[in-house]
Amino acid sequence: MSQYPRIKRKKTREIWLGPVGIGGANPIRVQSMTNTDTRDVKSTLNQIERLRSAGCEIVRVAVPDERAVSALKDIVRESPLPIVADLHFDTSLGVKAVEAGVSGIRINPGTFKNKKRLDELVMVCKERQVCIRIGINAGSLESEILKRYKTPTPKAMVESALKWINYIVEKFDYYNLKVSLKSSNWWHTVKAYEEFSRISDFPLHIGVTEAGGLITGTVKNTMAVSYLLLKGIGDTVRISLTADPVEEVYVAYEILKNLGLRSLYPDIIACPTCGRCEIDLMGLYKKVEEWARGIRANLKLAVMGCVVNGPGEAREADLGIAGGKGVGLIFKEGKIVKKVREEELLSAFFEEVERFLKEHPERMNQ
Ligand code: SF4
Structure with a gap:
């Protein structure tokens, strides 16, 4: 029996966010958002670099005012990742963000009062092939739809997304679009995505919004994102957490890895x-986890507490360590290969893993 569920991904339209392909046959992309002050170019770029080294592929930055939009130019120029500008209410900032060279913008068109300005923004995006995410959020659903539905139900969110997708496609013949339908309620979130995915083939950016801290947010996001991915829905993922955004990237890859959809760094038992x-x-x-996150390999490592049961219980690991009193064992494919003093255990283990990878270059990712 396969160790992963069989997942048939829904074939969505392929779009581009700068050099990153989304939807179609592209892998599910991992994205995050900086939480630095965008006006502080240095801190923002430092965080983007940390996100990149964790495996993030797309990064969104908030653009709340003119100073943030002027900092964007430098951020875009130096960033190793394509930048998405996050905009609320003010379309003129959007036009300036596009002129600053961002690869994508995230808007919720229902919140824009002036539709003429929205048209201008879509036009500059089309000119420069900037990807537009229609980001519908249950908490800021447009008033006309909310009035009819009374509460931001999944159907109401889908109606809003379809309305703006159709508007941009019909009026501008522009298709470099993706959609998100987020709620802080994970079940509403999945129902909205399921419904949208049934009707439309535009790529979907999935995740739960305002999900909470590292534990609560990870649980809510994992429930929604796993549910959707198992159904083949989702082209980009963000695990929003009230935590260091680098953690969002790690959680996203853990979910993708456990579903057999994408593996970046080793799995640890x-x-x-x-x-x-x-x-x-x-x-x-x-220490093993921290070290392993720097390795891009399809590998199973084990960290076990005792020599009596450890190697046996972690038989499926490629390599592992098991602790004893002042000593530790290193085992490979269930067999003990070395006994070392506790203080040398980690360095000896890392050496063994590196040797194993030299012997198995096919295990390296990317
Ligand atoms: S490996 Fe050893 S220490 Fe760890 S749970 Fe099993 S018996 Fe206990």
Whole structure:
């Protein structure tokens, strides 16, 4: 039996966000958003670099005012990732963001009062082939639709998204568009995406909005994103968390990896520890995890608390460590290959992993 569920991805229209292909046969893209002050170019670029090295492929930055939009030019020029400008209410900032060279903009057209200005914005996007995300959010659904539905139901959100997609397609013959339909309620979120996906083939950016901190937000996002991905829905993913945005990228890859959709860094199996553990396993685990995130390989590593059960329980791992009293074992494919002192355990383990990867170059990702 395959270790992953069989997923048939819905074939969506292929679009481009700068050099990054989205939808069609492209892999599911991982994106995040900076939480630095966009006007502070240096801090924003530092965060973008941290996101890139974690595997992020698209980054969104907030553009709240004129100073932020003037900083964008420098950010776009230096950024290793394509930039999406996040805009609310003010279309003139959008035009300036496009002129600053962003690859995408995220708008919720229903919140724009002046439709003429919206047209101007779409036109400059079309001229420069800038991708537009129609970002429908349950919390800021346009008033006309909200009046009819009373509450921001999934159907109301879909109606709003379809209205703006059709408007841009029909009036401007422009198709470099994607859609998000986010709610802080994960079930409403999936229902909205399911409904939209049934009707339209525009690519979908999925995730739950205002999901919460590292634990609560990860749980809500994992429920919604996994549910949708299992149904083949979703072309880009953002796990929004009230946390360091780099964590969003790690969580997104963990979900994609566990669904067998995308693997970037090694999978780590670790035991929860019990009374048999005589080593600082949590400390070891943290160090292995940190190190493994710097490796782009399809690999299973194990961090186990005792030599009695560890190697057996983690038989499916390519390589692992098991702790003893002052010593540790390194095992490869279930067999013990080395016994080392506790203080040398990590460096010896990392050496073994590197040797294994030299012998198995096919395991390297990218
Ligand atoms: S591997 Fe050992 S320490 Fe870890 S849970 Fe199993 S028995 Fe306990």
